[in-house]
Amino acid sequence: MMPxxxxxxxxxxxxxxxxxxDRIAAGATGYVYAAHDQAMDRPxxxxxxxxxxxxxxETRERFYRxxxxxxxxxxxxxxxxxxxxxEDGRPYIAMELIDGxxxxxxxxxxxxxxxxxxIDLIVQLYSGLEAAHAQGAVHxxxxxxxxxxxxxxxxxxxxxxxxxLKSSTLTANGAVVGSPGYMSxxxxxxxxxxxxxxxxxxxxxxxxxxxxxxxxxxxxxxLALQAILHDMPAPLSVAEAxxxxxxxxxxxxxxxPGARYQTCAEVLADLVRVKATVVHS
Numbered sequence: 001m002m003p004x005x006x007x008x009x010x011x012x013x014x015x016x017x018x019x020x021x022d023r024i025a026a027g028a029t030g031y032v033y034a035a036h037d038q039a040m041d042r043p044x045x046x047x048x049x050x051x052x053x054x055x056x057x058e059t060r061e062r063f064y065r066x067x068x069x070x071x072x073x074x075x076x077x078x079x080x081x082x083x084x085x086x087e088d089g090r091p092y093i094a095m096e097l098i099d100g101x102x103x104x105x106x107x108x109x110x111x112x113x114x115x116x117x118x119i120d121l122i123v124q125l126y127s128g129l130e131a132a133h134a135q136g137a138v139h140x141x142x143x144x145x146x147x148x149x150x151x152x153x154x155x156x157x158x159x160x161x162x163x164x165l166k167s168s169t170l171t172a173n174g175a176v177v178g179s180p181g182y183m184s185x186x187x188x189x190x191x192x193x194x195x196x197x198x199x200x201x202x203x204x205x206x207x208x209x210x211x212x213x214x215x216x217x218x219x220x221x222x223l224a225l226q227a228i229l230h231d232m233p234a235p236l237s238v239a240e241a242x243x244x245x246x247x248x249x250x251x252x253x254x255x256x257p258g259a260r261y262q263t264c265a266e267v268l269a270d271l272v273r274v275k276a277t278v279v280h281s
Contacts (some may be wrong), residue, residue, distance in 0.1 A: 014038070015092055015112045016085045027159075034097060035260075037082075041060050044082060044268070047093040052088050066160050067093045077128030078157050079148075100150035103205070107212060114209075116279040117153055119245070122206040123271050124155035129202055130264035140193060141181040142201035144208060170237045180224040181216050185255045187223045196257040201262060202251065203252030207233055211240045215253070217258055229255070242278040245271075 003107040013020050018194040023043065025032035030053075035046040053059045057154065069079040071091070083094035101109065103121075120187050125147065132139060139146075139160060146159040184200035215233035218224040236246050248270045254260035261267045 003004040015046065015087050015090065016083070016094075018044060018092070018094060020046060029059055035094070037094065043097045045079075045095045045097045047095065049091050051090065056176075060091065062084075063091055063093075064257075067091075068096070069135075070160050072135055073160075074130055075128055075131035077124045077155055078131060084201070098148040098150070100148045100154070100156070101243075103147040103149055103209070106149040107120070107209065107241050111212075113170065114279075116275065118209050119271060119275045119279065120153065121149065121155050121209050121272065124269060125157065125202050125205060126153070126264045126268050126271065128157045129195075129198050129214050130268065132160075133198070133264060138193060139176050139201075140187070141183075142198055142205060144205060147205065149205055151166070180218075181214050181223050181228075183228060184257075185229050186257060187227045194264060196231070196260060197265070199252050199267060199278050200257075202252075202267075204233075206252070210245075211236055211250070244274045245278055248274055255259055 014133050017037060017039045019038055020033045020035045023031055024034050030047055030049045032045055032047045035272060036042075037044045049060065049063045067081065067084045070079070071084060074080070079098065080096045081093060083093075100106070108111070115122055125142075129139060129142070137160065139157070141159065142157075147156065148156045148157075148158060164187045182201050182204045184197040186192060187197055204215045207213075213225075214226060216227040216231065218227050232250075236249070241249065248267065249258075252261050252267055260274075
């Protein structure tokens with residue numbers, strides 16, 4: 001394989017059986033490319049560990065941990081892993097290529113999305129997370145940038161790079177892990193998290209889906225963390241979320257993990273019940 005300079009492949013570079021094309025995402029530890037699976041003749045997405053990190057044992061283990069977690073998850077609302085491999089010491093993950101828009105872009109291009117469709121997006125988000133939790137995986141980085149939506153409204157959860165298995169010893173106790181604005185209070189405090197952290201973060205994304213604005217907005221990271229720890233989001237209008245729906249979201253956004261919904265299944269049950277009462281055909 002030719003070297004990938006600065007994370008951007010020159011034309012016609014391949015890794016394994018995958019011909020890399022455009023870079024479609026970049027993170028702190030790696031890059032995601034649109035690619036072509038030459039063996040199966042299909043489009044895919046390939047995630048590569050950044051070249052300058054491939055010799056760091058803990059980073060490599062985290063990368064492979066993400067691959068293992070994603071490979072065991074089989075749900076319509078979670079991106080599918082197709083292949084895991086390594087070439088010239090550089091690991092990669094091949095995934096299905098989602099034909100859609102990042103959640104924020106989808107909402108911007110569909111400003112008049114009906115309430116029922118918005119609730120459906122939240123239901124799909126919690127459904128995918130419930131499936132991950134059933135396999136013992138906590139996502140820990142639920143945010144709009146890790147969610148894609150297709151033209152027909154199908155939601156897919158991406159990027160389990162910060163996910164942790166309940167049995168894992170690779171934790172981040174004492175460190176703030178997650179994305180400002182959507183992380184849970186326990187994440188903001190650097191505490192160990194469980195499924196209830198994803199419950200909170202999904203509700204923060206749900207707030208965005210319903211209102212078009214982030215629940216916790218601040219000029220910098222310290223202020224964002226303070227807001228998550230101590231402030232409640234501005235109330236949703238009745239047009240954005242009828243009272244029964246607003247109450248579901250507020251319960252999921254409780255600061256104390258013990259006071260909020262304990263599982264995604266509990267949230268889903270209330271969302272389905274509320275949708276039947278607030279959405280009129």
